[in-house]
Amino acid sequence: MSLVKKIIPGLLVVFVLMQFFRIDKTNPPVDPALDMVNQVEASPEVRQILKNACYDCHSYETGYPWYTNVAPVSWWVKDHINEGREELNFSIWGSYAAKKQDHKLEELGEEVAEGEMPLTGYDIVHPEARLTESQRQALVGWAKATRKRLGYQGGDNAKEGHGEEEHD
């Protein structure tokens, strides 16, 4: 009992101290000309799904709900945002080379079809990001059609570099 009495105040102190390590919530400026939704054709439905379910982690238009003020949740969220933007950033889509755009669309179709994206857990706090089967199909179909429209021809050459391309 006395041990518990010591541990709990100790944990409280740690928790309070954690709160001093704030995350940076400033969104870098967005150049609308480079934004994915202004670069490629997309139906209003697809735009809406991307904005609701993907833009928080994959763009510079991140929204930070109240719980992102509380460490350690804030650190965890920020990690996902950093990693998500690193992998795929719709805000700078226009700066990606054709090969990269093609590859990212391919990944997008796969991740969404397999239910890997949006990231597990995100939909618990963001009900608007819970995708229905028809919303998933809309995204997958759009990714496929967009790849066709962009007409990147390097498919075969790109194959050998496929492994290295995963993380750019």
Ligand code: HEC
């Ligand atoms: C809560 C944050 C979060 C949300 C929301 C989210 N993602 Fe991600 N996404 C990540 C992270 C983190 C990674 C990298 C780690 C991984 O692949 O699991 C990633 C990776 C990806 C990749 C892989 C890129 C590559 O080149 O391998 C694609 C594609 C992707 N996300 C698409 C989407 C789409 C489409 C949505 C919306 C339907 C979405 N994501 C929603 C965090 C998120």
